[in-house]
Amino acid sequence: MQLVDAELQESRQILPGQWLQQYHAPALAAGARAGQFVHVRGDWSGLVLRRPFTINTADPVTGTISIHFREVGRGTAWLTRLRPGERIDMLGPLGQGFQVDPRSRHLLLVAGGLGIADVRLLVDEALRDGRQVVLLYGCRDASEVYPSSLLPDEVEYLVATDDGSVGHKGFVTDLVLEYEAWADQAFACGPLPMLRTLAGLVAGRKGRLGVATLGRKRGGGRPVPPGSPAARRRSFLQVAMEQNMGCAVGACLGCVIWGVDGPQRVCREGPVFAYDEIDWDATAGPGTHAQ
Amino acid sequence: MDLGRGLRLRNPLLVASGTFGYGVEYADVVDIERLGAICCKGTTLRPRQGNRPPRVTETPAGMLNSIGLQNPGVDAVLERYAAQWAGWRVPVIVNVAGESIEDYVQVVRKLDLVPGIAGVELNISCPNVGKGGLQFAIDQDAAAAVTRAVRRATELPLIVKLSPNVADIRPIAVAIADAGADALSAINTLSGMALRRDRSGPFLGNTYGGLSGPAIKPVALRIVYEVAQVVGIPIIAIGGVTGLDDVLDFLAAGAVAVQVGTAIFADPTLPVRLVDELTAECGRRGLASYRPLVGTALPGRTGAASSRGVEYRP
Incomplete structure (x- = not known):
């Protein structure tokens, strides 16, 4: 678990009200496992809690992770307005991921x-x-x-x-x-x-x-x-x-x-x-x- | 700072019970040894499963929680954490909750003389359980009785946490101080609720929850201000601290230390940063200690008693 500054690289709406955002966060990309999540805090005012998002993809080579979310409230609405180059605070990777049996085909x-x-x-x-x-x-x-x-x-x-x-x-x-x-x-x-x-x-x-x-x-x-x-x-x-x-x-x-x-x-x-x-x-x- | 019976804190920034677990959960990202003290999760005689979910929801400038004192029981807490705590420089204050005076006394007896336990914070004010002690916090005789019983059971430094869910806190605070508490902490959460989005019923599994966060700071400030004028023991302020201004406000209102709670969820590094910011603020004002900042907003004679034992030098 680390507390890192993540820089938004790309943000796009992939479905009505659903967003896919890619962040540069090498420390998180290196250790992330499928099923784990990040706890996110923007430079927003009036919100007292972070927002949890599953790590949608992680690429240790480029040092990026992505999150996929639906705009449902003030926190996610704030995220949709974030511009590439701007940064948010991410705590992660958190939680237990999926356990794949080595023998599973x-x-x-x-x-x-x-x-x-x-x-x-x-x-x-x-x-x-x-x-x-x-x-x-x-x-x-x-x-x-x-x-x-x-x-x-x-x-x-x-x-x-x-x-x-x-x-x-x-x-x-x-x-x-x-x-x-x-x-x-x-x-x-x-x-x-x-x-x-x-x-x-x-x-x-x-x-x-x-x-x-x-x-x-x-x-x-x-x-x-x-x-x-x-x-x-x-x-x-x-x-x-x-x-x-x-x-x-x-x-x-x-x-x-x-x-x-x-x-x-x-x-x-x-x-x-x-x-x-x-x-x-x-x-x-x-x-x-x-x- | 001396909160009584030898509970000396290196600085006045504590982390509030229920927001910092047992001190180990945030250790990856927080230098916990730099905290003034850690108040651990509410601990009861027997294990408790807590309330049904959902247990938390965000509200304007705050949050509601209805955890319901989930904890593994005092024996398991000691077995899992006491040895680790004993190795830390930061004092760990065990928050104790119960349903009866006998419960509180039994838990405290188990904590007495255990290495790693620096003090006890009596939670007589949890609003989230049917029989969780709130009955002790709203009645001055009951509050005095539980304080006196625990006082007789241990030589550990004893802090009693006040509830804001009362009409007038002053007689209760006085009764607790007279019954032998070394310090008071104020405030616990305010009882509140939220509805499901379709308004078909209460949102929280427990119907009611405790409100915390910046929304309750004015309430906490009022209670600290009132209590500081009627008791002669140190007060630890809790309620919506998110920055140095809040710390300075609570000190001015008569608190000798401050607990950070809900704000930790957003920024786990805040309490340690506030230690540095308070030191810098004292330096900027040319103060050798923050003692002169305590009680400046109190009317008439400032609370000489409430600043007792302040030894912290930045």
Whole structure:
């Protein structure tokens, strides 16, 4: 974890209300792992909290990272007005990223809406390590579809829209059935109902998933403590969770979600969890209050 | 600075309970040894899971939190952190919360004589739990009773944290001072709430939360100003400190030290920077210590008592 000055290099609106910004921050780019995040503070007035953003991409060679966000309030609106050459304060990289089993060949990524930002860097890491990636993406309609030009060619990219204006008509989770037998591991981020549905799908088929190359059926090896990197690697599904955040370093206990063993800090134990660490009935997602 | 019973701080900038964890969380980016003291997360006799999320949300010039005293319990806190704290130059003050006088006494007995524990801050004013002590903070007899009981249980320096959620703080502050507290800290958060965006109900999982940040500074300043005129023990100010002007305001209103809280979330390096800025300010004014800055805004005789023990030299 470091506190660095990050210089904006490029900022553009990639979808209505959604922005992609690239920052020069070599110290963060060098250590960032897929699923980790940065806690950002601009030279804004009137806001008392930083804003957390998943590290969307990271390039240690150019020393850059990118964030992808939706303009939802004063903090993100302020960011959209930032000009190249201007600087913001970034604390990071923070949190536990995705755990990929070294033996995994086939990764299934499931993203709903802005959840794509959480799995985007995993696409790059997986391809770099010679794995195959299927990315399932769900959104409301054609206007919100993540541009395939922002993805490497090697990814198999499938889209579901609520209104069927592009790709499958229905939920992105409908597409999972076709790939679950192929996948060694699955990684997801998106709205809470989507993640809950996925967790339900996986929970019902526990023993039969992730067997393509990992041979999970032949016992799980030595027992590992829940929540450990090893336990998460063994879980078929890992999910990146969101919550309103205070400090982002584990001090304030503001960003918890409910796990099967009680409160879990999204900023420290997460943001990535194995699906079976989470109490899906008790967990409430983030949000903003009425002004 | 001597806050009583040998609790000597090298400078008057502390970090507030609940905003700095156990001192280890920010160690990568903050030189914690340069802080005046660290007040750790509220600690209870038994482990507490805290309130259901969401627990925090930003408000105009502030934030609401309803953590609900999540902590692993005093035994686990001592086991995990005490040895580490004992090796630090910066004193660690353990913030103690409870549901009954017996709870407070038992926690404090466990802290007594443990190396690494420099003092106790009694949290009798958490607004975020059903039975979390707020009942002790709003009644002068109850406040005196818990203070007296804890005073009998330990020789540790004892700070009692006041709640702003009362009509008149002065009789309560006097009762606590008379019951044997070495110092007072003021203020805890103000009880508040926010609604869901669709206004279908409360936003926070716990309905109510504690308001902190710059929005509450005028309230904290008023309470420090009032308390400084009626007690003879040092006051540590808390509430919306974001810069040197806030520190100087609280000193002028009669505080002998200041805790930084919510502002740490935005800028973890702020408390240490304020140490340097206060030193520079004293130098600029040709002061050998910041003692002359304490109580200058108080009416009539300035609070001689409240500046007791100020030994800090920039």
